[in-house]
Amino acid sequence: MKSSLRIAIIYILIGGSWVTFSSLFLDQFQEALGLSKTVTFEVAKAILFVGASGGLIYLLVERSTKMDRRVWEGYEVIFDNIPISMWVVDKQSGKIVNSNDMAAIIFGDKIQRENAIGFDVFSGISRKRLEEVYTAQKQSIKKCELRDRNGEKRMVDLYFVPFLRNRKEKLMVAAVDNTTIHQNMIEKEMLNTSLKEQNDRLRKFAFMNSHNLRRPLSNVLGMVNFIKEGHASKEVIELLKQSSEELDEEVKRMNEILADEMVHNQLNTPITDHRSKSILIVDDDKVQHLINKRLLLKNNPRLDLYFFANPVEALLWLEENKVDLLLLDINMPEMKGWDFLDQLVEREIDVEVRMLSSSIDPRDEERSKQYDMVSGFLVKPLKKESLGDIL
Numbered sequence: 001m002k003s004s005l006r007i008a009i010i011y012i013l014i015g016g017s018w019v020t021f022s023s024l025f026l027d028q029f030q031e032a033l034g035l036s037k038t039v040t041f042e043v044a045k046a047i048l049f050v051g052a053s054g055g056l057i058y059l060l061v062e063r064s065t066k067m068d069r070r071v072w073e074g075y076e077v078i079f080d081n082i083p084i085s086m087w088v089v090d091k092q093s094g095k096i097v098n099s100n101d102m103a104a105i106i107f108g109d110k111i112q113r114e115n116a117i118g119f120d121v122f123s124g125i126s127r128k129r130l131e132e133v134y135t136a137q138k139q140s141i142k143k144c145e146l147r148d149r150n151g152e153k154r155m156v157d158l159y160f161v162p163f164l165r166n167r168k169e170k171l172m173v174a175a176v177d178n179t180t181i182h183q184n185m186i187e188k189e190m191l192n193t194s195l196k197e198q199n200d201r202l203r204k205f206a207f208m209n210s211h212n213l214r215r216p217l218s219n220v221l222g223m224v225n226f227i228k229e230g231h232a233s234k235e236v237i238e239l240l241k242q243s244s245e246e247l248d249e250e251v252k253r254m255n256e257i258l259a260d261e262m263v264h265n266q267l268n269t270p271i272t273d274h275r276s277k278s279i280l281i282v283d284d285d286k287v288q289h290l291i292n293k294r295l296l297l298k299n300n301p302r303l304d305l306y307f308f309a310n311p312v313e314a315l316l317w318l319e320e321n322k323v324d325l326l327l328l329d330i331n332m333p334e335m336k337g338w339d340f341l342d343q344l345v346e347r348e349i350d351v352e353v354r355m356l357s358s359s360i361d362p363r364d365e366e367r368s369k370q371y372d373m374v375s376g377f378l379v380k381p382l383k384k385e386s387l388g389d390i391l
Helices: 003-024 026-033 038-081 101-107 119-123 127-134 179-212 214-228 234-267 286-299 311-320 337-346 362-368 384-390
Strands: 085-090 095-099 112-118 140-147 153-165 168-177 278-282 304-308 325-328 353-357 374-379
Touching: 003 038, 085 101, 095 101, 095 119, 101 362, 112 119, 119 127, 153 179, 214 234, 278 286, 278 311, 286 304, 286 384, 304 311, 311 337, 325 337, 337 353, 353 362, 362 374
Parallel strands: 278 304, 278 325, 325 353, 353 374
Antiparallel strands: 085 095, 085 168, 095 112, 140 153, 153 168
16 A cells, blocks of 8 residues: 555544544533633644644654655665666656666766766767657667777667656666677677588588599599400590599699688687696685696696695795786685785786686676786686686
8 A cells, every 4th residue: 555545544534533532522521621612622622633633644754754765775775786787867867877886897987966977978879769768669779889897898788667766757777788698699600601611612522522523533444444455546545634634633623622621720720839837726725726737737737837725825925936827716715816916916916817716796707807917707617618718
């Protein structure tokens, strides 16, 4: 039941009860109060009723306001901590008046009323397209390209939900990030194109093998049988020469196709560099040390590996030693991975870092991008597919 309706019903019940009972027992009240004039009693009754009604209405409205405030506070907690980027847009001005923590992590500093900017300026979406949303003609805008805080493109779908706050019309905007899906689709299209090209080459190769190559080869074999039977005439020799030249041309064409295929494969095959490389792994889990050591050395026995379970000791060691790569855990008892990165910056230790964590929270990956030294984010356990970029 709405707060306004509940207050009205309570007021009617109490007010009706007051009027009914005071009217029924008017004489008893006058006698008990020692009032001889009915008018005086009616005035006193009215003043008392107005005062009680005012107090009751105040208490009911205050209670309802507190309940609404608690509800909105709960909404704000959900809004700030939900793991997708969200903004609140004032419908009249078209400006962003609030943004949640995820939007601040991915797209920049937190936006509030003091530093409000137009959503069209922020998103790059034309005012005309946004007007369709503001006038409720559309509830979503698909395949929008937004720039994150690093200047990289994000492919997102935007969803708009209207609501009222303090009697002002606003829009809740949620961004569903489809960047990874979009990239996967592009990669699949490239893979399909590559497979189609290879299939065309194989089809051409198969046709040459079954038709172009076998025809002159059959002719050569036929001429050889003629010669074996003693029919080595000038005409047979000439036909044998002609068929041999045709066979040689077909073989050359097949070699060219195979050579093109080999070059194509070499250009698209990553080069594995098994040079000597030093890697420092900082992780409080010694079981992970054993797993990572076996996996890394199996793929490159020439690696120089160093392991620390205590991040404080690792920092001291890095002040005196250099490594090519640091694999860093996030959640460690002595020191969090973020504090470790801050210490690297403070101590001016220059090293490439890859985060290696069991966390699948997208906010951790986005936070790691705030550090220039961090070049990637890997999820435990370390997999063979991830080694190509590391090694």
